[in-house]
Amino acid sequence: MASIDDQLNAYLSDAHAIEEQALPQMRAAPGMAGDPALAAAFAKHLEETERHERLIRERLEARGGAPSLMKKAIFKAGGFAFVLFAKSQPDTPGKLVCHALSYEQLEVAGYDLLRRVAERAGDADTVAVAKRIGKEERAMAERLEASFDRSVEASLREVAPDDLGEQLDKYLADAHALEEQAIQLLEKGPKLAGDSELARVYEEHLDESREHQKLVAQRLEARGGSPSKFKDAAMRLGALNWSAFFAAQPDTPGKLAAFVYAFEFLEVGGYEQLKRVARRAEDPETERLAEQILADERAMAGRLAERFDRAVEASLAAQRVSA
Numbered sequence: 001m002a003s004i005d006d007q008l009n010a011y012l013s014d015a016h017a018i019e020e021q022a023l024p025q026m027r028a029a030p031g032m033a034g035d036p037a038l039a040a041a042f043a044k045h046l047e048e049t050e051r052h053e054r055l056i057r058e059r060l061e062a063r064g065g066a067p068s069l070m071k072k073a074i075f076k077a078g079g080f081a082f083v084l085f086a087k088s089q090p091d092t093p094g095k096l097v098c099h100a101l102s103y104e105q106l107e108v109a110g111y112d113l114l115r116r117v118a119e120r121a122g123d124a125d126t127v128a129v130a131k132r133i134g135k136e137e138r139a140m141a142e143r144l145e146a147s148f149d150r151s152v153e154a155s156l157r158e159v160a161p162d163d164l165g166e167q168l169d170k171y172l173a174d175a176h177a178l179e180e181q182a183i184q185l186l187e188k189g190p191k192l193a194g195d196s197e198l199a200r201v202y203e204e205h206l207d208e209s210r211e212h213q214k215l216v217a218q219r220l221e222a223r224g225g226s227p228s229k230f231k232d233a234a235m236r237l238g239a240l241n242w243s244a245f246f247a248a249q250p251d252t253p254g255k256l257a258a259f260v261y262a263f264e265f266l267e268v269g270g271y272e273q274l275k276r277v278a279r280r281a282e283d284p285e286t287e288r289l290a291e292q293i294l295a296d297e298r299a300m301a302g303r304l305a306e307r308f309d310r311a312v313e314a315s316l317a318a319q320r321v322s323a
Contacts, residue, residue, distance in 0.1 A: 034093035034154030093154035098269030104141040106262035179213035194253035194314030253314035264301040
């Protein structure tokens with residue numbers, strides 16, 4: 001049986017590892033942004049991220065804990081892998097913004113969960129730090145949401161008008177692959193949720209995701225294209241790896257809720273950009289489809305955020321945490 005203080009230290013250690021992963025991303029992002037305003041936003045958040053890492057490390061040390069070297073290494077490697085992935089993409093500014101938005105929302109969720117555990121542990125200092133950092137992560141997410149036009153402009157700057165249709169097909173194929181990963185994750189979700197209400201939310205969005213994928217495939221086919229088997233397979237494998245990771249965690253319900261919440265914003269970013277590319281390519285049907293799916297993805301994120309308390313309770317119950 002673990003204590004609530006042990007759990008709080010574990011959540012702080014997770015938060016520190018996530019900040020460690022964010023640092024290489026924020027250091028590389030200004031050079032990949034393709035737009036001065038975007039680059040400035042990333043540069044500003046790098047300074048915030050450095051401060052976040054320090055604040056969390058100080059809270060851990062004040063509580064007699066220390067950052068986990070294993071978590072630090074795993075998450076830091078993930079940060080470098082993200083940078084390499086983004087640099088390899090032909091539309092780096094767009095991919096960068098989508099993935100950065102998702103990562104910011106992962107941090108938003110993580111600090112929401114950390115705050116809730118700190119409140120249960122009666123640690124007012126950690127509550128205050130979690131609130132402060134969470135506010136700055138939300139502000140960065142809002143700046144990224146406001147940058148979709150800029151990121152699409154930067155991504156398509158070298159694309160000739162006659163090639164916009166081909167680009168739109170690629171964005172649709174990316175959307176289809178994202179839905180493939182969402183489906184794989186959500187199929188595992190109900191068994192790992194640890195809470196009947198969370199399980200129901202995952203099941204409902206699984207049905208929506210299957211419908212989204214079908215609609216995207218139909219739109220691709222109507223345009224004479226088809227989903228990318230390579231992208232779909234890669235996303236499917238990624239989802240299976242994440243499912244195995246969550247199943248191995250002692251606090252699966254909380255981590256799963258935070259990750260699915262963040263994944264919704266990866267899809268939000270993808271569909272926001274798809275909508276804008278469709279507008280440029282003068283395809284109103286694809287633009288309407290993107291808007292329709294966007295509403296569902298944002299609604300799912302909202303449903304999960306409303307249930308973070310349940311995710312924390314399920315995580316603590318799974319570990320038989322004592323006060």
